[in-house]
Amino acid sequence: MNKIVAKQELATKIKLVEIYAPESVEEAKPGQFVILHIDEKGERFPLTIVDANISKGTISLVFNEVGKSTKQLGILEEGDDILNLAGPLGNPSEIENFGRVLCIGGGVMIAPLWFVASALRKAGNEIIGVIGARNKDLLIFEDEMKAISDEFYITTDDGSKGYTGLDFLNKILSQKNINRVVTMGSVVTMKAVSEMTKSYGIKTMVTLTPIMVDGTGMCGCCRVSVGGEIKYACIDGPEFDGHAVDWNLLVSRKRIYLPEERISSLLNERLGGINP
Amino acid sequence: MIQIGGTRIPMQEQKVQERIKNFYSVPLGYTEKEVVAEAQRCILCKDAPCEKFCPVNMKIRDMIRKVAERDFKQAFLIAKEDNAIPAIAGRVCPQENQCEGVCPLGIGFTGNGINIGKLEAFIADWAMENGIKEKFYVKERAEKVALIGSGPASISCAVDLRKFGYKVTIYEALHKAGGVLQYGIPAFRLPKDIVEYELSYLTEIGVEIKLNNVVGQNIKFQKLNQEYDAIFIGTGAGAPLFMGIEGEKLKGLYSANEFLIRTNLMKAYKFPEYDTPIVCGNKVGVIGAGNVTMDSARCAKRLGAKNVQILYRRTKKEAPARDEEIQHALEEGIILKELVNPTRILGNDMGWVNGIELIKMKLGKPDKSGRPRPIPIQGSEFIMEVDTVVEAIGTKPNRLFLTKTPELETTDWGTIKVDKNLMTNIKGVTAGGDAMRGNATVILALGDGRKAAKTVHKYILMKNST
Ligand SMILES: Cc1cc2nc3c(=O)[nH]c(=O)nc-3n(C[C@H](O)[C@H](O)[C@H](O)COP(=O)(O)OP(=O)(O)OC[C@H]3O[C@@H](n4cnc5c(N)ncnc54)[C@H](O)[C@@H]3O)c2cc1C
Ligand SMILES: Cc1cc2nc3c(=O)[nH]c(=O)nc-3n(C[C@H](O)[C@H](O)[C@H](O)COP(=O)(O)OP(=O)(O)OC[C@H]3O[C@@H](n4cnc5c(N)ncnc54)[C@H](O)[C@@H]3O)c2cc1C
Ligand code: SF4
Ligand code: SF4
Ligand code: FES
Numbered sequence: 130m131n132k133i134v135a136k137q138e139l140a141t142k143i144k145l146v147e148i149y150a151p152e153s154v155e156e157a158k159p160g161q162f163v164i165l166h167i168d169e170k171g172e173r174f175p176l177t178i179v180d181a182n183i184s185k186g187t188i189s190l191v192f193n194e195v196g197k198s199t200k201q202l203g204i205l206e207e208g209d210d211i212l213n214l215a216g217p218l219g220n221p222s223e224i225e226n227f228g229r230v231l232c233i234g235g236g237v238m239i240a241p242l243w244f245v246a247s248a249l250r251k252a253g254n255e256i257i258g259v260i261g262a263r264n265k266d267l268l269i270f271e272d273e274m275k276a277i278s279d280e281f282y283i284t285t286d287d288g289s290k291g292y293t294g295l296d297f298l299n300k301i302l303s304q305k306n307i308n309r310v311v312t313m314g315s316v317v318t319m320k321a322v323s324e325m326t327k328s329y330g331i332k333t334m335v336t337l338t339p340i341m342v343d344g345t346g347m348c349g350c351c352r353v354s355v356g357g358e359i360k361y362a363c364i365d366g367p368e369f370d371g372h373a374v375d376w377n378l379l380v381s382r383k384r385i386y387l388p389e390e391r392i393s394s395l396l397n398e399r400l401g402g403i404n405p
Numbered sequence: 406m407i408q409i410g411g412t413r414i415p416m417q418e419q420k421v422q423e424r425i426k427n428f429y430s431v432p433l434g435y436t437e438k439e440v441v442a443e444a445q446r447c448i449l450c451k452d453a454p455c456e457k458f459c460p461v462n463m464k465i466r467d468m469i470r471k472v473a474e475r476d477f478k479q480a481f482l483i484a485k486e487d488n489a490i491p492a493i494a495g496r497v498c499p500q501e502n503q504c505e506g507v508c509p510l511g512i513g514f515t516g517n518g519i520n521i522g523k524l525e526a527f528i529a530d531w532a533m534e535n536g537i538k539e540k541f542y543v544k545e546r547a548e549k550v551a552l553i554g555s556g557p558a559s560i561s562c563a564v565d566l567r568k569f570g571y572k573v574t575i576y577e578a579l580h581k582a583g584g585v586l587q588y589g590i591p592a593f594r595l596p597k598d599i600v601e602y603e604l605s606y607l608t609e610i611g612v613e614i615k616l617n618n619v620v621g622q623n624i625k626f627q628k629l630n631q632e633y634d635a636i637f638i639g640t641g642a643g644a645p646l647f648m649g650i651e652g653e654k655l656k657g658l659y660s661a662n663e664f665l666i667r668t669n670l671m672k673a674y675k676f677p678e679y680d681t682p683i684v685c686g687n688k689v690g691v692i693g694a695g696n697v698t699m700d701s702a703r704c705a706k707r708l709g710a711k712n713v714q715i716l717y718r719r720t721k722k723e724a725p726a727r728d729e730e731i732q733h734a735l736e737e738g739i740i741l742k743e744l745v746n747p748t749r750i751l752g753n754d755m756g757w758v759n760g761i762e763l764i765k766m767k768l769g770k771p772d773k774s775g776r777p778r779p780i781p782i783q784g785s786e787f788i789m790e791v792d793t794v795v796e797a798i799g800t801k802p803n804r805l806f807l808t809k810t811p812e813l814e815t816t817d818w819g820t821i822k823v824d825k826n827l828m829t830n831i832k833g834v835t836a837g838g839d840a841m842r843g844n845a846t847v848i849l850a851l852g853d854g855r856k857a858a859k860t861v862h863k864y865i866l867m868k869n870s871t
Binding site for chain 1: 578579580588615616617618619622623624625643644645647653654656660662663666667671672676677678679680681682684756803804805808
């Protein structure tokens with residue numbers, strides 16, 4: 130059992146939870162994830178670690194309420210328990226002094242990107258921070274990202290704040306000497322960023338989020354193709370070289386359970402969000 | 406009336422039409438009357454060949470004698486002396502190649518040997534229902550031992566280590582303990598309350614089970630090695646193997662592990678009451694012919710597939726699965742397609758499996774395993790329509806644990822290297838079960854656990870005396 134010690138709504142349908150997880154906190158590194166299993170009937174689902182507070186014994190997670198499991202997590206309040214939490218799983222992001230790193234976070238994944246970018250900054254890197262969302266109301270972790278960035282940009286799909294879309298990145302990529310790009314966000318965002326940076330020849334790390342079950346290399350459900358080789362995102366990743374990823378496969382495999390996810394979601398609404 | 410010899414008392418089973426719609430146990434178990442009658446058939450051989458062919462050398466003859474006398478309690482305690490989980494071993498051991506295979510009553514008329522497995526399961530179930538437990542006095546010791554993984558190897562190791570008096574802690578990666586017994590073998594073969602009962606017994610005798618602890622991730626092996634006086638590694642061989650043929654990226658292609666973990670551990674067969682889904686089509690091809698293959702095929706049947714075919718490159722005779730599983734699968738309408746090997750998997754433009762290309766095989770001279778080598782017949786490829794494919798061609802030790810423990814010596818197969826006492830190259834660290842053997846059996850894992858417990862005990866005594 131792991132208790133939710135704090136909860137906060139960051140934007141519509143985007144929530145942060147701080148969970149007491151003393152057995153996980155010490156090894157929790159930026160880029161790693163945990164697997165939650167809210168109750169006996171729930172599924173195991175992954176969320177990326179956003180922060181780890183060793184003295185309090187807590188880790189923080191930020192999630193988007195997209196379907197049954199994340200909505201159910203969203204309903205839980207401070208003081209409520211999660212049945213099982215395993216992790217940190219996966220490998221930490223590569224943190225070294227690369228020089229100047231462009232860190233691009235999209236949507237809910239801005240939060241875990243902030244954790245990675247903070248570590249990169251601590252390691253001596255100059256950080257160019259970029260955060261983006263569909264519109265200005267969905268931007269999260271703006272102050273936090275700004276605080277650790279030497280240069281900072283905002284972009285929205287609809288132009289309601291900052292730049293519109295990702296085209297402005299070309300200017301940064303061509304004018305600044307950038308040693309590395311790290312991006313976390315939707316598949317669409319990470320793919321677009323990777324395609325852009327490829328022509329500049331800048332190494333770009335992405336975090337892949339295929340469907341997972343165990344998260345420990347036992348099922349092969351999370352297999353992705355990187356550089357023509359099959360990799361398990363849970364134990365070989367989740368961070369990979371964005372220029373080598375087979376994005377179409379990832380998109381295709383993420384859609385396996387769409388009809389079932391819809392059934393779960395509808396049933397969940399009818400039952401008021403909790404498992405009977 | 407006591408009838409020595411005679412024919413085996415048949416086991417009542419759930420009717421086929423019923424059981425393919427549920428996950429309840431297929432064998433219904435002997436009644437008291439039946440079990441006694443079956444036990445009374447035993448001729449109590451002087452040399453008891455059955456015992457020699459039991460990997461843990463259970464005192465089978467004495468156990469059967471007690472059953473014949475209706476002294477189920479004593480029979481249970483005898484079984485427990487050598488076998489920590491008789492309710493489980495009795496259900497899943499490949500008895501036909503072990504204890505029952507050499508019973509003189511069975512020679513000549515196959516299947517007529519004493520039904521040792523079912524007797525064993527009966528007395529263990531009886532003990533569970535009647536609250537009979539093995540009692541032992543523990544003289545507590547100060548030393549601590551950590552066990553990694555909670556499958557049958559660790560279960561038996563934990564029991565014996567407690568008997569020696571050690572503080573025992575099991576670290577398990579998943580949210581439920583039991584290893585394959587929990588996530589792999591389906592409930593219609595091994596009801597989960599039996600697994601839970603054995604695990605609760607561990608807790609009762611003072612074993613601490615720490616779930617959701619992935620050694621190498623949230624807790625480092627190196628740290629355990631410092632904190633504990635000795636370690637047993639029972640991490641199993643839980644990583645799936647894929648054939649490496651074209652089309653394995655398609656949707657609708659599962660490793661048996663994923664198929665079984667979703668179905669059994671996560672209860673996808675109860676979706677949407679349980680949240681984890683599974684997509685099982687109407688025409689399912691399952692590749693392989695081991696227990697895992699039979700389990701996957703029978704799960705597919707129960708998930709509603711109309712047509713389930715097992716695709717095997719040899720013939721039924723060579724199939725490594727337990728006889729009972731093959732027979733049950735066939736009764737359930739599953740087709741065993743012999744002498745075919747998949748060459749590629751075909752998909753539609755939405756990326757879903759819609760067919761499998763197979764090549765016909767013939768049998769050649771025996772290979773290293775002693776079974777005839779399957780040889781492809783050039784040009785005999787043909788396509789079979791399927792919408793789900795499950796690959797059940799074996800597993801290997803999980804590389805998560807091994808890559809995080811590079812100091813541990815392994816074989817070329819990725820299994821952990823041990824000496825004859827199951828000690829690894831690291832002092833005080835033992836290993837056993839599938840992590841050391843590769844795909845093996847529950848009872849061999851159990852035997853390893855026992856042996857490792859002895860090695861650990863010796864090691865600690867030696868360390869203390871120097
Ligand atoms: C390594 C990793 C890290 C992740 N980190 C975050 C995070 O920090 N914040 C966040 O909001 N989301 C994160 N996700 C995605 C998150 O796990 C899914 O949104 C969640 O599982 C959806 O479950 P659901 O029942 O709410 O929605 P569903 O209705 O089940 O699915 C909605 C969408 O989520 C995807 N999805 C479903 N099940 C899974 C699964 N078991 N694993 C991955 N994706 C799935 C589906 O493709 C679908 O598009 C991460 C995923 C992975 C693999
Ligand atoms: C579907 C199926 C059917 C089978 N049927 C039969 C049968 O009928 N008869 C028979 O005799 N045998 C059968 N077997 C084989 C038998 O189950 C195995 O040989 C046996 O379970 C091996 O036991 P073990 O203790 O070595 O490992 P496992 O049972 O594999 O348990 C290993 C445990 O270690 C955990 N683990 C792994 N890595 C870590 C880590 N880093 N940290 C913490 N925990 C970790 C795993 O999560 C798992 O719970 C079957 C196997 C399968 C998969
Ligand atoms: S443990 Fe297995 S081999 Fe030994 S007696 Fe029982 S069923 Fe037979
Ligand atoms: S071999 Fe058969 S008949 Fe002989 S003691 Fe064992 S079970 Fe009884
Ligand atoms: S989630 Fe099962 S292998 Fe990665």
